[in-house]
Amino acid sequence: MGNGPDVPFMTWTDEDLVARSRGGDLDSFNQLILRWERPIYAFAYRVIGREEDARDVCQETFLRAFRSLPGFKGQAKFSSWLYQIAMNLCRDWMRRQRRSRTVQLADGVDPAELASEQGPVESIEDLVSRRELSVAVEEAMALLPEEQRTAIVLKEYHGMTFQEIADLQGCPLSTVKTRLYQGLSVLRRHLEKYGRTPQLVKRL
Amino acid sequence: MSDTFQCGDNTALVGYLYDECEPAERAAIVAHTTLCAACAAELAALESARLQLASWTPPEADLGLRVVGARDAGREPQSALGTGSLSPALGVSTRPGAWWSQPLPAWAQAAAACLLFAAGLWLGVVRGITPGASPTVPASGVVTSGAAPAAASRAELAALERRLDAELTELRAAAPQGISGAQMLARVTALLEESEQRQQRELALRTAQMVRDFDSQRQVDLAQIQRNFGQIEGLTGAEIREQREMLNYLMRVSEQP
Numbered sequence: 299m300g301n302g303p304d305v306p307f308m309t310w311t312d313e314d315l316v317a318r319s320r321g322g323d324l325d326s327f328n329q330l331i332l333r334w335e336r337p338i339y340a341f342a343y344r345v346i347g348r349e350e351d352a353r354d355v356c357q358e359t360f361l362r363a364f365r366s367l368p369g370f371k372g373q374a375k376f377s378s379w380l381y382q383i384a385m386n387l388c389r390d391w392m393r394r395q396r397r398s399r400t401v402q403l404a405d406g407v408d409p410a411e412l413a414s415e416q417g418p419v420e421s422i423e424d425l426v427s428r429r430e431l432s433v434a435v436e437e438a439m440a441l442l443p444e445e446q447r448t449a450i451v452l453k454e455y456h457g458m459t460f461q462e463i464a465d466l467q468g469c470p471l472s473t474v475k476t477r478l479y480q481g482l483s484v485l486r487r488h489l490e491k492y493g494r495t496p497q498l499v500k501r502l
Numbered sequence: 503m504s505d506t507f508q509c510g511d512n513t514a515l516v517g518y519l520y521d522e523c524e525p526a527e528r529a530a531i532v533a534h535t536t537l538c539a540a541c542a543a544e545l546a547a548l549e550s551a552r553l554q555l556a557s558w559t560p561p562e563a564d565l566g567l568r569v570v571g572a573r574d575a576g577r578e579p580q581s582a583l584g585t586g587s588l589s590p591a592l593g594v595s596t597r598p599g600a601w602w603s604q605p606l607p608a609w610a611q612a613a614a615a616c617l618l619f620a621a622g623l624w625l626g627v628v629r630g631i632t633p634g635a636s637p638t639v640p641a642s643g644v645v646t647s648g649a650a651p652a653a654a655s656r657a658e659l660a661a662l663e664r665r666l667d668a669e670l671t672e673l674r675a676a677a678p679q680g681i682s683g684a685q686m687l688a689r690v691t692a693l694l695e696e697s698e699q700r701q702q703r704e705l706a707l708r709t710a711q712m713v714r715d716f717d718s719q720r721q722v723d724l725a726q727i728q729r730n731f732g733q734i735e736g737l738t739g740a741e742i743r744e745q746r747e748m749l750n751y752l753m754r755v756s757e758q759p
Binding site for chain 1: 512513515516517520522547548550551552554555556557558559560561563565567568569570703704706707710711718
């Protein structure tokens with residue numbers, strides 16, 4: 299560690315803060331929460347697509363991490379460990395959703411729009427806005443299998459390497475690349491179906 | 503990783519797309535896509551999908567999570583997650599508001615109420631000894647001697663002073679550990695400093711996050727620009743080839759009798 303009490307929290311590494319948290323220092327753990335709560339929330343939101351549930355997953359992630367701190371020996375990065383917990387919680391959430399047999403659509407998704415996938419393509423004028431594109435991407439992501447969606451989220455929004463994603467998902471590196479390729483291909487086709495052509499995107 | 507690229511190897515294209523391939527493989531892909539329209543189109547489509555993904559932002563959430571100890575847990579709102587087990591009792595709670603927005607302790611509320619009551623009484627008494635100022639004292643007639651009401655007022659004031667002394671003594675005894683003014687001031691100062699430090703930390707973190715976001719976006723943009731240059735170079739090469747072919751054709755045609 300080597301950091302005295304006068305050194306501000308922000309200069310400490312995650313490992314320093316974890317070590318101090320394991321010694322019972324709540325402030326250090328709260329600092330870790332401050333650093334990682336937004337990325338973990340964003341990850342959960344993008345995987346499960348519901349704001350309230352993403353917030354619950356985020357809270358539960360940190361609670362479980364805190365409870366499990368004595369067992370965390372630093373074999374992985376703290377952030378990877380957090381993502382692992384969050385990913386497992388997201389999977390549990392999705393499993394429960396499937397069991398409850400209720401169709402849960404992401405916030406802002408229009409069921410009629412999804413149901414009419416073969417219907418007429420929206421006019422280009424209606425599509426030229428970043429907000430609409432964001433909603434369309436969210437809808438398209440919701441259609442992906444969980445493994446592909448998670449791989450894309452970890453890569454695109456959390457900057458993980460192929461190897462880090464492979465470690466998190468417990469699969470070979472080549473599988474990660476395949477999942478990314480398949481996911482991106484499905485996204486592209488789905489968005490093109492709604493008129494989100496590459497040219498249009500570049501104009502935005 | 504290999505230093506060659508097989509046409510149609512889409513996973514290798516993904517490695518190129520995310521800049522996670524060996525330089526030799528990268529060069530092989532660049533060389534191949536300048537010649538192969540199908541692979542170049544596939545790469546462009548994947549890049550397009552990535553660009554679209556960049557537009558998706560999750561809604562802002564005021565999370566404010568923090569772990570609180572058993573001592574604090576009783577005073578602060580608990581989340582629905584219950585308590586942990588590392589320390590005597592732990593829970594995740596939302597961050598408390600500023601110190602001035604926190605509810606006052608009971609003893610402080612009682613002290614404030616007593617002070618208000620005393621002030622009200624004192625005002626009433628003062629008005630009572632001012633001729634014509636109080637509706638309870640008639641302005642004329644009944645008072646025959648000037649000394650008598652003054653003596654009565656002094657007696658009332660003395661009684662009031664005794665009562666206030668007694669109440670304040672009780673109040674001091676009831677207050678936990680008898681917090682003095684200096685201690686209170688120190689506590690308020692400490693709370694202010696803590697709040698200021700928290701805001702500074704938050705600001706530093708936000709700044710670091712912005713810098714990180716900016717850097718990552720810059721890297722993505724640079725990679726995009728680099729790839730676009732590669733494609734433009736490829737297109738330029740193709741145009742030059744076409745022009746050469748056209749020139750050759752014209753020369754052949756012109757040489758014919």
